[in-house]
Amino acid sequence: MTDLERLIDVSEGEGPSPEFVAALRQRVLAEAAKRPEPKNGAMVIDLNDPRRNKNDPENRTWGTTRLILAAAAVVLVVGVAAVVAVQNSRGSEIIEPTETTVPNEIEPDPTTIEPPETPEPVFQRGATRLDSREVALDTGTYRVDEVGTPFTFAIDAELTDSFALVFNYDGRTTIADPQSAGAADRDIVFTRVSTFVDPRDARSVPGEGNEGWPANDAAGWLDNLDDPYIVSDRQQTTLGGRPAIRFDLRLVDDACDQPADFCVFLSGNHETQPRQIKSGSVYRVWIVDQGDADPVLVSVGVDTTADVGWFATAEQLLQTVAFGEPGLSPGIALAEGTTKLPFLDGIRIETPPAASAVRRQGNDAHGQILLDDWAASTEFVTNPRSLDGTLLAGTDALVGHLGVLDIDVTELDSDTVGGFDARVLEFAGSILEPGFALDAEGSVVWRQSRRSRLWVVEHPDRGLLVISAEAFENADFSFPAAIEQTEALLSTLEFVEPDE
Numbered sequence: 001m002t003d004l005e006r007l008i009d010v011s012e013g014e015g016p017s018p019e020f021v022a023a024l025r026q027r028v029l030a031e032a033a034k035r036p037e038p039k040n041g042a043m044v045i046d047l048n049d050p051r052r053n054k055n056d057p058e059n060r061t062w063g064t065t066r067l068i069l070a071a072a073a074v075v076l077v078v079g080v081a082a083v084v085a086v087q088n089s090r091g092s093e094i095i096e097p098t099e100t101t102v103p104n105e106i107e108p109d110p111t112t113i114e115p116p117e118t119p120e121p122v123f124q125r126g127a128t129r130l131d132s133r134e135v136a137l138d139t140g141t142y143r144v145d146e147v148g149t150p151f152t153f154a155i156d157a158e159l160t161d162s163f164a165l166v167f168n169y170d171g172r173t174t175i176a177d178p179q180s181a182g183a184a185d186r187d188i189v190f191t192r193v194s195t196f197v198d199p200r201d202a203r204s205v206p207g208e209g210n211e212g213w214p215a216n217d218a219a220g221w222l223d224n225l226d227d228p229y230i231v232s233d234r235q236q237t238t239l240g241g242r243p244a245i246r247f248d249l250r251l252v253d254d255a256c257d258q259p260a261d262f263c264v265f266l267s268g269n270h271e272t273q274p275r276q277i278k279s280g281s282v283y284r285v286w287i288v289d290q291g292d293a294d295p296v297l298v299s300v301g302v303d304t305t306a307d308v309g310w311f312a313t314a315e316q317l318l319q320t321v322a323f324g325e326p327g328l329s330p331g332i333a334l335a336e337g338t339t340k341l342p343f344l345d346g347i348r349i350e351t352p353p354a355a356s357a358v359r360r361q362g363n364d365a366h367g368q369i370l371l372d373d374w375a376a377s378t379e380f381v382t383n384p385r386s387l388d389g390t391l392l393a394g395t396d397a398l399v400g401h402l403g404v405l406d407i408d409v410t411e412l413d414s415d416t417v418g419g420f421d422a423r424v425l426e427f428a429g430s431i432l433e434p435g436f437a438l439d440a441e442g443s444v445v446w447r448q449s450r451r452s453r454l455w456v457v458e459h460p461d462r463g464l465l466v467i468s469a470e471a472f473e474n475a476d477f478s479f480p481a482a483i484e485q486t487e488a489l490l491s492t493l494e495f496v497e498p499d500e
Helices: 003-011 018-031 055-087 218-224 310-318 395-404 476-490
Strands: 139-143 150-155 166-167 172-176 187-192 229-239 243-253 266-268 273-278 284-292 292-301 331-333 337-341 345-352 357-361 366-370 376-382 410-416 421-427 436-437 445-446 451-459 463-471
Touching: 055 150, 150 310, 187 310, 218 243, 229 284, 229 292, 243 345, 266 292, 292 310, 337 357, 345 476, 395 421, 395 436, 395 451, 395 463, 410 451, 463 476
Parallel strands: none
Antiparallel strands: 139 150, 166 172, 172 187, 187 292, 229 243, 243 284, 266 273, 284 292, 331 357, 337 345, 357 366, 366 376, 376 463, 410 421, 421 451, 436 445, 451 463
16 A cells, blocks of 8 residues: 555544554654754745756755655544544543644744834934025925024935024014915914913903913813814824824814814914914924923914825924924013113113013023014114124224124114113114024024114123114004014113123
């Protein structure tokens, strides 16, 4: 009887004889002894190996071995089952099968490589610093200091031509699609939060007319956010290496009296550039925790629900964001009364009722006190520089620099500020064009307004302090108001020691 016939008999209830099993085992061991020991205890058979020719003696031998091994496996399994079945049917003693040890885990393939984890972005102190000029963002790594806590982000080849810096001033940074038609149309906005809007009073400026909701309780604020806000997909995450809450946001259809209107507030930043949202638009928002410092609010806005696919493009950029050390908010709340400011190592003023806040930039090289309508301000510039970063050593150097910029300066009667003589200059500028640099790199700048009046003080120990009245819009109305506020401040200004 052949091996194959014996196997057929097994399936019909006749088990193989002990002599057959012993002979088959000897043949298996003999054939296996002819093969070299495989590496790592595993045998690999390449079915596509061109050497695997049925006429090749080595392949024929190995084919025979495989057949014998397969036959042995079938015989052992089927045979044991048949023996057990037959003995049971005869009422004889049951023969227990021999226990086989099976490994608990399969050894991993040593050639398998796990994909590396994406490293957390790292703040790049030396990255290209962006100022307030609008600029297309080419491939590179960029740094922004405008929101007080510096951050960097990267544009790779895939994102080139996908983004532009469209606003970087007054404590807010906006990066948008170059084809964006305006706010909340494919843009990313970074700002600081001194207070969230009161959920019961969505149309009031946070911090002005209402106390708002504490900035250090973002979770509690979201728990209470209701009509006209619709919050969805809220989750804990990280952004830029810091913990954050992320959520999607839109307004109910009748939130505003007019469609596509900015009638509802989200947060305030000491009344400098409060964050408003538009009806009909859809937002994805991150509130980035900074411990004791005011949080950073990052929002991605698209004009309609049909554009939410742009969220994925925005998040490609946001995945590269890395925050530096938490810094002071660029907005400082001002209460009516005596206030110390950090400019030129320390000055003190009496804050007028109309002044609500001062914003800072360039490591206290520049700040401004805003009028209520934000179209005019009193500004402070300490130790200004030419646009190439060269320090302007005195008033004459400053006037000469303005002349290089083709600014026609008129000098008025001198004044006294803080016990020192001050020269007074006036000119009409090209709005938002650079006027002075505020750092040695020339990357942080003071920008011209439509109308400016400058009081220039040459302090013998601390350098140059420029105080200016500025009008950006509606100059015929706002410039006189800016001069009135600035003159009131100058009448109370005194220089103090840094530790006072």
